[in-house]
Amino acid sequence: MKFSEKKLIIFDFDGTLIDSVPDLAASVNFMLKKLNKKLYSIDEIREWVGNGAQTLVKRALTGKKDFQEEEVNKNLYEQGLPIFLESYEEKLCEHTYLYEGVKETLEDLKQRGYKMAIVTNKPYKFILPILEALGIEEYFELLLGADSLASKKPSAEPLLHAMNHFECNEKECVMVGDSKNDIIAANNANMHSIAVSYGYNYGEDISVHQPSIIIENFADIIKHLEV
Ligand SMILES: O=C(O)COP(=O)(O)O
Numbered sequence: 001m002k003f004s005e006k007k008l009i010i011f012d013f014d015g016t017l018i019d020s021v022p023d024l025a026a027s028v029n030f031m032l033k034k035l036n037k038k039l040y041s042i043d044e045i046r047e048w049v050g051n052g053a054q055t056l057v058k059r060a061l062t063g064k065k066d067f068q069e070e071e072v073n074k075n076l077y078e079q080g081l082p083i084f085l086e087s088y089e090e091k092l093c094e095h096t097y098l099y100e101g102v103k104e105t106l107e108d109l110k111q112r113g114y115k116m117a118i119v120t121n122k123p124y125k126f127i128l129p130i131l132e133a134l135g136i137e138e139y140f141e142l143l144l145g146a147d148s149l150a151s152k153k154p155s156a157e158p159l160l161h162a163m164n165h166f167e168c169n170e171k172e173c174v175m176v177g178d179s180k181n182d183i184i185a186a187n188n189a190n191m192h193s194i195a196v197s198y199g200y201n202y203g204e205d206i207s208v209h210q211p212s213i214i215i216e217n218f219a220d221i222i223k224h225l226e227v
C-alpha cells in the first residue's frame with residue numbers, strides 16, 4: 001500500500017470533518033413535533049445519519065434505521081421533508097463544530113500541496129454555508145452533495161467525478177470518511193480509503209468494512225500520507 005503518491009484527498013463531511021448531529025437532531029425533532037410524532041434522542045438520531053436528508057426523514061418517521069419503503073407514510077413524508085429542510089437551513093451551524101485538529105490539518109495538507117474535495121450525502125446547498133460558518137471553505141476546490149450527480153455514495157460516481165475533475169488516477173486519490181458508504185464508494189472507485197473511528201457509521205465499528213487504514217484522530221492523516 002503506497003500512500004506517498006496521493007495528490008487528491010476526498011473528504012466526507014458529516015461525522016468526518018464536522019459533528020453536525022446536534023443540529024440535524026434538533027431539526028428532526030422539530031419536524032416530528034409538528035407532525036405529532038414521537039421524538040428521539042441525539043444518540044438515536046446519530047445512528048440514522050449518512051444516507052442523506054430523505055432517508056433521515058424516513059428513518060425518523062418509522063423510528064427504524066432499516067425501514068422498508070412501504071412502512072413510510074407517504075403523506076407524512078411529503079409534509080415532513082420540507083419542514084426538516086427548512087428548519088435545518090435555519091440551524092445549520094448553531095451547535096455544529098469541527099472535530100479536533102481538522103482546521104490545522106487541512107491547513108497543513110494545503111501547504112503540502114494536496115488537492116482537496118468534499119463528497120457528502122448532504123444536500124449540496126448546505127455545504128458551503130457550513131464551511132463558511134466554520135472558516136474552512138478555502139481548503140476545498142470541489143464540493144459535491146447528494147444531489148450534485150445522478151448517484152450518491154456508496155456509488156463510485158462522485159469519487160470518480162472528483163478524480164476526473166482534478167485529472168488524477170485512482171492511485172493518486174484517497175477517500176477519508178466515517179461510514180461504510182465512504183469505504184464502499186472508495187472500493188467501488190478502486191481507491192484507497194482512510195476511515196476515522198470517531199464518526200457515526202450507524203453506531204457500528206467501521207473496521208468491519210475493512211478500510212485501507214483506520215485513524216482515531218483527524219491529524220493522523222498526515223503521517224499516513226507522508227510514508
Ligand atoms: O446523510 C448525511 O446527510 C451525511 O452525509 P455524509 O456523512 O456523507 O457527509
Ligand SMILES: [Mg+2]
Nearest residue numbers: 012014015178
Ligand atoms: Mg459521514
